[in-house]
Amino acid sequence: MTDWSQRQKRKQDVKDRASVPNHMYAYCRVIHCGRPARAGTSDGLDERYCRAHADHHQRHGSPLKGSYTARELNPYRRAALAWIVAHEDSRWVQNAVQRVRSLYQQAGPYIEAFRLRGMPPQERAKAALARLRQHGIDPRLVVAAWLAVELILLDDPQPVHSVEFKRVQAAKVVHRMASGSHRRWVREVPSPVWPSQKQAQVQELHVYPRSRGRVLRHLGEALESAVELLVDHHLAEVQAYVREQGVPGTSAVRPYPKGWVVRRRRKDEEKT
Ligand SMILES: [Zn+2]
Incomplete structure (x- = not known):
């Protein structure tokens, strides 16, 4: 099989698995969440969390706690x-x-x-x-x-x-x-x-x-x-x-003193 067709096949496999609800992974692990884990639905393979908590976990490293500002x-x-x-x-x-x-x-x-x-x-x-x-x-x-x-x-x-x-x-x-x-x-x-x-x-x-x-x-x-x-x-x-x-x-402080060699940051880079 060529590289390309192998990749196509793998893509299809993942798609097929993701669209079949797997009832082994019924619920999100976050206590009191109650939503189905993604692998338990037709939307994704995450075995631990529902869509919202999986997304939060991806961004912040925890399904619940947000990032420090x-x-x-x-x-x-x-x-x-x-x-x-x-x-x-x-x-x-x-x-x-x-x-x-x-x-x-x-x-x-x-x-x-x-x-x-x-x-x-x-x-x-x-x-x-x-x-x-x-x-x-x-x-x-x-x-x-x-x-x-x-x-x-x-x-x-x-x-x-x-x-x-x-x-x-x-x-x-x-x-x-x-x-x-x-x-x-x-x-x-x-x-x-x-x-x-x-x-x-x-x-x-x-x-x-x-x-x-x-x-x-x-x-x-x-x-x-x-x-x-x-x-x-x-x-x-x-x-x-x-x-x-x-x-x-008490007040907001710069993370380092002025004059340290760091590139100037643009405003829109501050977003997560
Ligand atoms: Zn959840």
């Missing part, structure tokens, strides 16, 4: 960064920063967001790391992002302790640091008034890779592996430092 996380990111800067001779800080740098180096070529469609999630996670490298995102900001998620979970009265939630939360922050690709070009079009004449028209293309699904799990896993030794050795110390600084503070 930038406003909530920024004070922690800022304080974690300050701790990192104050402890740069620590062997575990150096280790984490070096590991993030290795992730950058092993991320493969820079791929514009326009070309990500159809790539497997693992490749898209690498492309996200390549974008950070391309945009000169300081590895210490990446380490601080992970620590911020660890810290906010420690302060959260209703935390979600799954590894997946933590990975997705950190990955969302890091994904936002360098996400979009932008292009602008001028082309000649017939004038609407005098069709025989040409006029210049500016065209723009802005593409933002989606911040959801398995790409966040892969990215989060890579980040965790870079920072885990630092977390093992120093999280309690970072927490004490951050408490001393009075975080969470």
Whole structure:
């Protein structure tokens, strides 16, 4: 069989299975939800959750708990960064920063967001790391992002302790640091008034890779592996430092001081 017909067959298989209700997976696992899990309906293969909870889980790493907002996380990111800067001779800080740098180096070529469609999630996670490298995102900001998620979970009265939630939360922050690709070009079009004449028209293309699904799990896993030794050795110390600084503070704080090498973010990139 050719590649193409194999792919067609696989596509058809998945479609067939998804459209046949599987009564093994009757109900959504979220307590009191009561809706059928997607595999228990004619709509999809998710064995655990109904459509709404499956969608929420894809986006946020938990079927119920939403993502932390930038406003909530920024004070922690800022304080974690300050701790990192104050402890740069620590062997575990150096280790984490070096590991993030290795992730950058092993991320493969820079791929514009326009070309990500159809790539497997693992490749898209690498492309996200390549974008950070391309945009000169300081590895210490990446380490601080992970620590911020660890810290906010420690302060959260209703935390979600799954590894997946933590990975997705950190990955969302890091994904936002360098996400979009932008292009602008001028082309000649017939004038609407005098069709025989040409006029210049500016065209723009802005593409933002989606911040959801398995790409966040892969990215989060890579980040965790870079920072885990630092977390093992120093999280309690970072927490004490951050408490001393009075975080969470009252007002919205930037996640890092001005002048750090990060690409300017567009307003519409703030969305999840
Ligand atoms: Zn549900």
